[in-house]
Amino acid sequence: MLRKKLIEFENVTKEYKMGEVNINALDGVDFSILEGELVVILGASGAGKSTILNILGGMDIATSGNVLINGNNITQYDEKELTAFRAEVVGFVFQFYNLIPNLTALENVEFASEVCEDHLDAREILNNVGLDERKDNFPSQLSGGEQQRVAIARAVAKNPFLLLCDEPTGALDYQTSKSVLKLLQDVNKETQKCIVIITHNAAIAPIADRVIKVKSGRIEEVTTNEVTQSIEGIDW
Numbered sequence: 001m002l003r004k005k006l007i008e009f010e011n012v013t014k015e016y017k018m019g020e021v022n023i024n025a026l027d028g029v030d031f032s033i034l035e036g037e038l039v040v041i042l043g044a045s046g047a048g049k050s051t052i053l054n055i056l057g058g059m060d061i062a063t064s065g066n067v068l069i070n071g072n073n074i075t076q077y078d079e080k081e082l083t084a085f086r087a088e089v090v091g092f093v094f095q096f097y098n099l100i101p102n103l104t105a106l107e108n109v110e111f112a113s114e115v116c117e118d119h120l121d122a123r124e125i126l127n128n129v130g131l132d133e134r135k136d137n138f139p140s141q142l143s144g145g146e147q148q149r150v151a152i153a154r155a156v157a158k159n160p161f162l163l164l165c166d167e168p169t170g171a172l173d174y175q176t177s178k179s180v181l182k183l184l185q186d187v188n189k190e191t192q193k194c195i196v197i198i199t200h201n202a203a204i205a206p207i208a209d210r211v212i213k214v215k216s217g218r219i220e221e222v223t224t225n226e227v228t229q230s231i232e233g234i235d236w
């Protein structure tokens, strides 16, 4: 089956002005991502990975170039359209979970998803990520891995087009990192949602359909894996 292009970056630049100095965080970035793909973005610190993800998620605006999501050029969006895009179209997973401390796991998932028209059932999604018994716990009562599962459930329950994960295992130990990546791989397989994961860890590239390597604000290489590997078979 021929998959449709879901995301296109066309000659995207991002310039930060720091007083007299210009920093070219992105310097003409082109790539595409197809529907349903699991994508890994790799690169050294400062390469521009988070800048790409933030622009992709409508949290930051490109200086020039086009960013097409499902054919819509989000660089043309006004503030209101960007807010709706962030709320409805994308789900975010961050390194430090960003849960609301005084809401339970279930309330965290409900709070984020209920504003979305096509949202999924929060309890069911928490079940699916293995947190049925912990849904009434507050974030401080959960381990890092459990909190990240809540954050993934929160993003999935919105039923977004696209899940964006910025170093989702950056704060987790080896085994917990593996189980969180396994969860993301399972979500991708079961829901066919496009998932983009930023990582420093080149060892996990074989789990992805597409691997985008970023270096000094440019795309160094894009590769596709005809056959992807399960995270369980990868060690680092």
Ligand SMILES: Nc1ncnc2c1ncn2[C@@H]1O[C@H](COP(=O)(O)OP(=O)(O)OP(=O)(O)O)[C@@H](O)[C@H]1O
Pocket (backbone or CB within 6 Å): 016, 017, 018, 023, 024, 025, 043, 044, 045, 046, 047, 048, 049, 050, 051, 052
């Ligand atoms: N708000 C900002 N103001 C000025 N410079 C910035 C800003 N955000 C990012 N940069 C610069 O842009 C470049 C790319 O940063 P980015 O955060 O995208 O890198 P990264 O690949 O995600 O790095 P890391 O893996 O360390 O998170 C870096 O040189 C960074 O210092």
